[in-house]
Amino acid sequence: MLAELTIKNFAIIESLTISFEKGLTVLTGETGAGKSIIIDAIHLLAGGRGSSEFVRYGEKRAELEGLFLLDDEKHTVYEKCEQFGIDIGDGMVVLRRDISETGKSICRVNGKLVTIAILREVGQTLVDIHGQHDNQELMNEENHLALLDQYGGNKISSAKAVYMELYEKYDQLKRKINKFSQNEQEMAHRLDLIQFQLDEIEAAKLEPNEDEKLQIEKNEISNYEKMYDALKNSYNALHGEGKGLDWIGLAMGQMEEISSINDTLKEISESVSNSYYQLEDLSYQLRNELDSLEFDPERLNFVESRLNEISHLKRKYGHSVEDILIYASKIEEEIETIVNKDSHLNKLMNELDSIEKDLLVEANNLTNVRTKCAETLTKEILRELKELYMDKTVFKVHFSPDSEDGSIKFHADGADVIEFYLSTNPGEPLKSLSKTASGGELSRIMLAMKSIFSEHQGITSIIFDEVDTGVSGRVAQSIAEKIYRVSVGSQVLCITHLPQVAAMADTHLYISKSTNDGRTKTSVKPLGEEEKIREIGRMIAGVEVTELSREHAKELIALAHSAKN
Known part of the structure; x- marks a missing residue:
């Protein structure tokens, strides 16, 4: 409130x-x-x-x-x-x-x-505002379908939910078919474009995560001298006469001589021994790394050139090599679809025809549920109008299928076009609500309808x-x-x-x-x-x-x- x-x-x-x-x-x-x-x-x-x-x-x-x-x-x-x-x-x-x-x-x-x-x-x-010349919700025929659906509550919403699930598939298929039916020249231009893009990506012969691996390799080659000095100095510090391992070996020998005296000395001796052998293994790894290290300026030029090529493709097709490969797969599928357009179109048309039959069944079911709710609504409105001394008034929920070129046109709310019709005088034909009543009659009709719909609108x-x-x-x-x-x-x-x-x-x-x-x-x-x-x-x-x-x-x-x- x-x-x-x-x-x-x-x-x-x-x-x-x-x-x-x-x-x-x-x-x-x-x-x-x-x-x-x-x-x-x-x-x-x-x-x-x-x-x-x-x-x-x-x-x-x-x-x-x-x-x-x-x-x-x-x-x-x-x-x-x-x-x-x-x-x-x-x-x-x-x-x-x-x-x-x-x-x-x-x-x-x-x-x-x-x-x-x-x-x-x-x-x-x-807020819902109604004036003496109200021409909004109740008087606008475009809102009548929604008002009936609100009045029908769960009965209509349940049938509508089943219809909507099929309609979404139907709508997606129609979009795909329309895309296939677009201008042949536009399709040819599209094919030329994506074929060029696919050729460019395939010519690069990309491998997954290649850019990351190359970046690591570039970093290693660029830091060759720094790595060589560090490895050499580390190895020399450990290996050789009077170097680190010699001194730790001396400590190991000394501790082994007294390790039997008590448990604490034994634990220290074992730790020193373990450290010696670990450092000895590490010194061998340092020597192997040093022996395998080499500086290849031509390889550096190749890596930088390759990274530039990948960067160029990234700017056009994705943020990573993985994105580029995904895009390539996508346009490859699109090329195949365009080249074999007729067979794909036939397949989609067959799918659409099958779904359309099911959709028609659900649309008819939705119409039937709405028709029953409309009958109940009509009785309620006529009772309300009678209480307002308009007992000669005839009210009807007018249904007409939404059609195009003789065939039913499906939309998100079903296949119905609904409008409230009214005749306020005996012998007069039913006409659209917005074209029938005026003055005091209009006030009473609007109030009768509002007294019903207000319970369902929240x-x-x-x-x-x-x-x-x-x-x-x-x-x-x-x-x-x-x-x-x-x-x-x-x-x-x-x-x-x-x-x-x-x-x-x-x-x-x-x-x-x-x-x-x-x-x-x-x-x-x-x-x-x-x-x-x-x-x-x-x-x-x-x-x-x-x-x-x-x-x-x-x-x-x-x-x-x-x-x-």
């Missing part, structure tokens, strides 16, 4: 902090007081399009900040924030947006700088901006009850001019404006019971609140309590 909203220097609002509660919150007030401005602020906070016009006159920037509290640990916003590297602690999400006088925006989610696009993606999981806060326009009487009462029913599962904020809706509120906020020092200022006040009666009385009677309108307001509130129970 939206727990707190802070607005600074936004339109006619100088500074405003509003705390919101769960359930149904209504915002009422005189026309122009700033009710819709508050909704505009939430819309921008959730990633809506902004401009410099929203910045209060004479100020440098507008500041918007909203705190959302999450009760559900599986809420989709967790996955969305994890995708963008945003941490959510203690079930709280803070959205912030600053709009400068030039129109530029700085956006943050839980303190992390994000783009407007990311702010929008996160915001859409938290939206934290739903905002209705004057969706009750164009209705009155018993229809207004039904709309009020319907809005309240939506608020039981989700927090609902509602701007209304209907006293029936205001009477249903769990929290009633009154929006007013005043003029101080020649500037307009908007303020928000939570209403107590008596103030709520007076405000609903004003909504009933107009400017002057009479005793009769007060009594009527009390009656509406009593009816609202009864309806809630």
Whole structure:
């Protein structure tokens, strides 16, 4: 839920902090007081399009900040924030947006700088705003398939998962086939290029880890003189008359004479003997190394030349000899594929044909599951519309296969194109939802559908901006009850001019404006019971609140309590 909203220097609002509660919150007030401005602020906070016009006159920037509290640990916003590297602690999400006088925006989610696009993606999981001329989610036929899938829940998602597994293989095969079907001239150019590259690599006759071995050899040849001197001096220090081994041999003989006296002397004698024989072995190794050492300037030139050749290939084909050999293997396979294109293409076409048959079965199964869910959805929507006194309305989920040149066109969501159709008057044909209803009818249809879909979307806060326009009487009462029913599962904020809706509120906020020092200022006040009666009385009677309108307001509130129970 939206727990707190802070607005600074936004339109006619100088500074405003509003705390919101769960359930149904209504915002009422005189026309122009700033009710819709508050909704505009939430819309921008959730990633809506902004401009410099929203910045209060004479100020440098507008500041918007909203705190959302999450009760559900599986809420989709967790996955969305994890995708963008945003941490959510203690079930709280803070959205912030600053709009400068030039129109530029700085956006943050839980303190992390994000783009407007990311702010929008996160915001859409938290807030759903519907206006009296709503043309977004419910009215956009492109969203109808997703709405039906959300409504179907596990039934549709299970069938869709099986379909998706096959579709990914199908899509990969189509990409390969399209690659084969590309322009012959482009394919010939590609073949020439990779054949040249393969020839160049093969001509080098590379061996695994050759560059590392050559680098070691180069290092040894380059340090020949240093190695020769060190080996010679080390050997001479150990071997020869009066050298190291002679003295250690003398020590060994002396210790052997006294080793039988006690255990300690015996251990020392053995250690000295071991050291002597080890050093003697090492002196032989030093002599062998010295004898095998030779300086070959021609070999050094060859090694350096070879390393330069390998370095040249690395710059073109990989960071190591192993990478170059892997690349060579890859293009060798590609050459074989291009040269034998027809046979490979036939093989891929046969694979595609086989998968396409299986995919069609799964697509039909997905369509069948969706059709059954659509039938249930239709019954629910018709029941909701009947409660809103639109019992003559006909609603249908219209299915049409996505086809191309007479054949079914598969896509990531199946093979269905779905659109909600409606007829509000007997005898009139079914038409697309976006082209059928208007005014009060549109408000009721949208509310009926929203009352169903809100249970399946997991939206934290739903905002209705004057969706009750164009209705009155018993229809207004039904709309009020319907809005309240939506608020039981989700927090609902509602701007209304209907006293029936205001009477249903769990929290009633009154929006007013005043003029101080020649500037307009908007303020928000939570209403107590008596103030709520007076405000609903004003909504009933107009400017002057009479005793009769007060009594009527009390009656509406009593009816609202009864309806809630």
